[in-house]
Amino acid sequence: MGLKQAYFALRDRVRFIWAQKKYGYMPEGNVQDFKWENLNHIVILKLDGKLGDTQVMSDFYRRLKALPQRPLLSVVCPENLASVYYDILGFDQVLVSSRKPGAGEINSLCQQIVAASQGAGHQGKVDLVLSTEPAYRPRDFIFNWTLRPDFIAGCDYTVASINLHIFHPATYNHPVSRAFTELLNRGGVDTSDSVRYTPLFKAEHLSRAMSVLNPSAVFNEPSDQMPVAELAARARAAAASTPLFGINPMAAPKSRRMSPEVCASIIKDILGRSESTRVLLMCPASSREFIRAVMALMPPVTAALHGTRLLTMPENTSVSDLAALTALLDGMISVDTATVHLACSCNIAQICFYDNAGLESCRWQPLSHNAQCIKFDQALGTLPERALLEPAAAFIDQQLASR
Incomplete structure (x- = not known):
């Protein structure tokens, strides 16, 4: 110290x-x-x-x-x-x-x-x-x-x-x-049924997220009469021809962040799979330097997809907007941060990378049968790139094959 x-x-x-x-x-x-x-x-x-x-x-x-x-x-x-x-x-x-x-x-x-x-x-x-x-x-x-x-x-x-x-x-x-x-x-409350997270968004947030991610998808206006997790599942099905992967490389501690190089490589991998795959880079708009660093690593043909198949977070994204955007993903690749738990609330398939922080990482790993959690004994930024890229590629394979 x-x-x-x-x-x-x-x-x-x-x-x-x-x-x-x-x-x-x-x-x-x-x-x-x-x-x-x-x-x-x-x-x-x-x-x-x-x-x-x-x-x-x-x-x-x-x-x-x-x-x-x-x-x-x-x-x-x-x-x-x-x-x-x-x-x-x-x-x-x-x-x-x-x-x-x-x-x-x-x-x-x-x-x-x-x-x-x-x-x-x-x-x-x-x-x-x-x-x-x-x-x-x-x-x-x-x-x-x-x-x-x-x-x-x-x-x-x-x-x-x-x-x-x-x-x-x-x-x-x-x-x-x-x-x-x-x-x-x-205190005498029966909890024999399984834990069930409440999605942290409403139909209005889902509608806004849909307009950002799937503006051309044919889908009825969301209704407050239907559970939002079911609404999100229907929205994903309506856009099934254009699978959307989220990548969240950012966490509060710098030791838990992906490097721009790893993030850019995963984006290129997803976009290179077909002409329909899409990516949402889930950095907050305030992380402009990181976003610029990632974009600078893209070849011109990939960078040209920014705004169509390569999407970034809208300005002034609220907590509920973020939750709704997460619920519309077909798969997510994330570090140890809040979106891991947001994805669990709607059972979004995900792979997440954690520092092996002993009991702390045990307590906060995702609670979903549709989540893979990989823990490393050193900071993510110090790992060889293949340690993240290989499991990420396998996860992408898995999700595309299951469609």
Whole structure:
């Protein structure tokens, strides 16, 4: 660890100790008597803004909404996820927060949470606060101290105030979705049926995605009366003559990204298979330098297909637009990032490349029988190109042969 990293680690530790001491709160709920059917107000803290986590937790949220007493569901999240929680996941209260709220902002958010509880006839009470981040932050202590729930759910085993542990970050070796079904089981909810992700888009997002990807396809206007996963399957069938592969080379940590050379080689492979295959390069529009680097590696004949058979993401693509675009793919090649989980919600065939990060990669690998997950013991950018290109080519072969 360098001097700079040591400084930040020490600073964060001091802040943690200060917050735990100043805002120490011990919930009074008896874990032995914990029952989901007794909870009337549940608060989810999702301030990290991770889309993949939200998709993985969508089955958990669906089951909470199906509880007999239908508890009031509040979430605190950044702006990028607000519409997903309100319009798609059906939360009763969605509060937008900055990524690093101070005590004043947290106090304002908590006042709104308490007011919602009062308005729903729950006397301002919060029964459960749940945070999914593996390490507690000072803000978590402030939320708990202000809301004073009976139960606090989280993953940080160093925090004494957490009385419902979701999973242990150092030992849990199952998919995260299973950790949430186990949590539901602890409170008396039957989860014997399989995990089922909620697609994070509506018919309107699918219609918009179809106009981008398949403008000439003959397909009836999407209807809200039909499940969106089925609508997406019908849209894919309507464009069966032009198979579409998505490539997502980008992840937040640079060590998990494909190089422009590998990305360009996969694109050339797909487009070279026939005159009808198409590619969606799933980099956000903000990744202009990476996109330019990929395009610069294309031969002129391939570069000329940009806009027809080689597509890029539209400007201002929302989270739900991205989910709908993913649902229209015939196959996806991706690194370890949110689109892996978005593809699982509609059972899109995919191959994804992960760092072999031990338990972490076990927890977050795709949950779908239609997904292949290949793990490497070193950063993707340091691998020989063939390590990615050969399995990607085999996957493309597989998908084209099955059509």
